[in-house]
Amino acid sequence: MECDDDNHVEIKIDSVSKASGFLANKKDTDVCYKGKLPKIIDNKHFAFVKTEESSSPGIKVIVAKCLLCPVIENEPDPIIRGDNNTQANFIRHLKRKHAEAHKEYEKAPKQVAVAPKQQTLAHFRLGVTRGLQTATDRLIVKYIVNGMKSLSTVEQPPFKELITGIARMCGEKVQVMSRDALTKRVSELHSTTVNQITKCLNEAPYICLTADAWSAHSKAFLGVTSHWITADLKRESAVLACSRFKGTHSFDRIAQELNKIIAKFSISKEKIVSVVTDNGSNFVKAFKEFGISTEEPTKGVPDSEDEENDEEWTEDESGEEKGADKGLYYRVIGKCTKLWNLSSSPKSAEKVVKICGKNFKRPCKTRWNSLFDSTERLLSMKSGLQAICEELSVTQFSDKELEFLEEFNEVSKPIACALDLLQGENEVFMGMTLPILRNLESMLIGMRTSTKYCEKFVVACLAGVQKRFGKLLEVNTKCPSDLVLAAVSHPSFKLRWLSGDLHQDMKQSFLNECTKHVTISISSSPEPCCSTSKAPLNPLLDFSNINSTITGTSQKYDVELEVMRFFNDARTNLQMLKDFPTVLKVFLHYNTALPSSAPVERLFSYAGLVLTSRRCSLKDKRFEQLVLLKCNSKFQL
Numbered sequence: 001m002e003c004d005d006d007n008h009v010e011i012k013i014d015s016v017s018k019a020s021g022f023l024a025n026k027k028d029t030d031v032c033y034k035g036k037l038p039k040i041i042d043n044k045h046f047a048f049v050k051t052e053e054s055s056s057p058g059i060k061v062i063v064a065k066c067l068l069c070p071v072i073e074n075e076p077d078p079i080i081r082g083d084n085n086t087q088a089n090f091i092r093h094l095k096r097k098h099a100e101a102h103k104e105y106e107k108a109p110k111q112v113a114v115a116p117k118q119q120t121l122a123h124f125r126l127g128v129t130r131g132l133q134t135a136t137d138r139l140i141v142k143y144i145v146n147g148m149k150s151l152s153t154v155e156q157p158p159f160k161e162l163i164t165g166i167a168r169m170c171g172e173k174v175q176v177m178s179r180d181a182l183t184k185r186v187s188e189l190h191s192t193t194v195n196q197i198t199k200c201l202n203e204a205p206y207i208c209l210t211a212d213a214w215s216a217h218s219k220a221f222l223g224v225t226s227h228w229i230t231a232d233l234k235r236e237s238a239v240l241a242c243s244r245f246k247g248t249h250s251f252d253r254i255a256q257e258l259n260k261i262i263a264k265f266s267i268s269k270e271k272i273v274s275v276v277t278d279n280g281s282n283f284v285k286a287f288k289e290f291g292i293s294t295e296e297p298t299k300g301v302p303d304s305e306d307e308e309n310d311e312e313w314t315e316d317e318s319g320e321e322k323g324a325d326k327g328l329y330y331r332v333i334g335k336c337t338k339l340w341n342l343s344s345s346p347k348s349a350e351k352v353v354k355i356c357g358k359n360f361k362r363p364c365k366t367r368w369n370s371l372f373d374s375t376e377r378l379l380s381m382k383s384g385l386q387a388i389c390e391e392l393s394v395t396q397f398s399d400k401e402l403e404f405l406e407e408f409n410e411v412s413k414p415i416a417c418a419l420d421l422l423q424g425e426n427e428v429f430m431g432m433t434l435p436i437l438r439n440l441e442s443m444l445i446g447m448r449t450s451t452k453y454c455e456k457f458v459v460a461c462l463a464g465v466q467k468r469f470g471k472l473l474e475v476n477t478k479c480p481s482d483l484v485l486a487a488v489s490h491p492s493f494k495l496r497w498l499s500g501d502l503h504q505d506m507k508q509s510f511l512n513e514c515t516k517h518v519t520i521s522i523s524s525s526p527e528p529c530c531s532t533s534k535a536p537l538n539p540l541l542d543f544s545n546i547n548s549t550i551t552g553t554s555q556k557y558d559v560e561l562e563v564m565r566f567f568n569d570a571r572t573n574l575q576m577l578k579d580f581p582t583v584l585k586v587f588l589h590y591n592t593a594l595p596s597s598a599p600v601e602r603l604f605s606y607a608g609l610v611l612t613s614r615r616c617s618l619k620d621k622r623f624e625q626l627v628l629l630k631c632n633s634k635f636q637l
Helices: 013-020 088-097 097-107 122-148 149-154 158-171 179-203 249-262 281-289 307-311 328-341 347-354 369-380 382-391 399-422 430-448 454-474 482-488 502-525 544-568 573-580 581-591 597-611 620-631
Strands: 008-010 036-038 046-053 060-065 079-083 207-216 220-228 235-244 272-276
Touching: 046 079, 060 088, 079 088, 079 158, 079 328, 088 097, 122 149, 122 158, 122 179, 122 620, 149 158, 179 220, 179 235, 179 620, 207 249, 207 597, 220 249, 220 502, 220 597, 235 249, 235 597, 235 620, 249 281, 328 369, 328 382, 328 399, 347 382, 369 382, 369 399, 399 430, 399 454, 430 482, 430 581, 482 502, 482 581, 502 544, 544 581, 573 581, 597 620
Parallel strands: 207 272
Antiparallel strands: 008 036, 046 060, 060 079, 207 220, 220 235
16 A cells, blocks of 8 residues: 555555455455555554546546445445545444544644655646646636636536646646536635725825616615726726615615625725716605715716607607608618618518618617617618618618608717717726717707708707706806816816806816815824924014925915916827826826726626526625626736
8 A cells, every 4th residue: 555645645456355355255345456546444443445437538447345334234335435535434334323433533633745855757747737727717707707608618618628638738737627616716706806906996196986776687786986097097897786675775785785885895985986887866866865876977978778868759849840851861760770670581681682782770768879880881882782671672762761861870970979978887988078068069950051951850959968968968168067176177178168258267166176185195194203392482582483484385376387387298198197196196186986887787787697597596795706707807816
């Protein structure tokens, strides 16, 4: 008997047979087996009988007889089965049936294998295999999480054959972890990721949150994402929660759940500059009741269908249509809708692809931009459109109808582009909101007189912009709003988006804001301590008040000089802010927030791919872990 490691020994079958006297029948023995056996098969507790084939490649089923169990006449011998990689079954039997023997076995010193002085090739390959096993486990977890695969994937024979087969081709041996081991690894990785996100949030000067509720498969969830700007002026984001939200979705419950999530990540409430959500009454009331301002910016840019859509083709109080030719619009959109519906049929789709090489896009009711995307795709197939209509038995478009559709798409394009920009996440800052809306309004005003069919449609769009954003577009240079300060502190905009008569007043207001941030920084910094105590000076000899006045005046002059240099600098990249530390503080304070709650909607898109109809029995905790790991993969160490 030769020791190989703590739990296994190398056994020659002949010595076991002679020692036990149990293997008289050679038909029941595996005389050819010279592999590893669990150490507990020592002819004192158990005796080796034979091996059997296992469904798992590389694993042998070890059959052994318990030598401590009494032999009963006409009763089968006490047989225990395990495998060549573990002795858990044998120890469990010993613990349940022979408690005293189990205690003695546990107390007995474990014989440790001594490595040879000069490492052999076999010993070297053992180390490589262990490293390979660790790497394989890590890659399996990454594949399951990022690929949004079922946890039961590791139990599927084809997957096991894939992993072990690749290792075998490389001359190595690895094992595929069990589902329980995978679950444990997912929990550990989730804890590590949460700690890493918490560390990043603690280093961020300001944080913006987006929040919303979502439901699927008769379950409700609360989603929260966080966003901040790093020291390198890069936008970073992380998903904080997609937790089960049971019970009534009242404003107090929402506030309670948000506080739990904020506390879980140790976020200081002073760092949170805004919580962006939709206009749901329960969310609005939660912020209003618990002391959070509910100004327009927190409502964000519309994530789905704009309010102005309701006005495009309706009639006003005087009965005048707020669209172009109402009949023309319905005729064109009716033909487009028929083509979109037919293109969902496999046979019709094949015909469309055969003629134009691509299929139509279909509008989605919950996304306003989808109508623009669909009409743009249809117009890009204009050369084959008449042939498609003929093939699908749809009334062909007249020249006037195609001209109207092109004009309609041209008017819609600026609105669609503005929404795409403001609903972004990585390169979007709050300071972009007002300049983009002002440019959008200017472009629509320019189209008002140049359109042939859609003049009233342009008027309706302008009315919609004014209805939703009119108050935000009013710039008060004496007391600028957060959105104005965010735009002015952004190097790409500064004062360029404002008319010239507002520049002087805006410079002074921005200077006052920068001075305020310098004052806050000074007041929050600790006072210098003196090493020795001094006796109070005679008031006639104390000049500290004069010196402090001089210091304050000097600091104000420095800030004024910095602001002047900032406005005169022609650079537009964010990195220039590192040369203007005070302006940088103002930029971070007002530009950390996002204009839209679209990021949390994207979170729910990922959540829907995890919580499918075949996986709706996932436990709430496990579901949240999988979603957070998928969305926060960049924070995984």
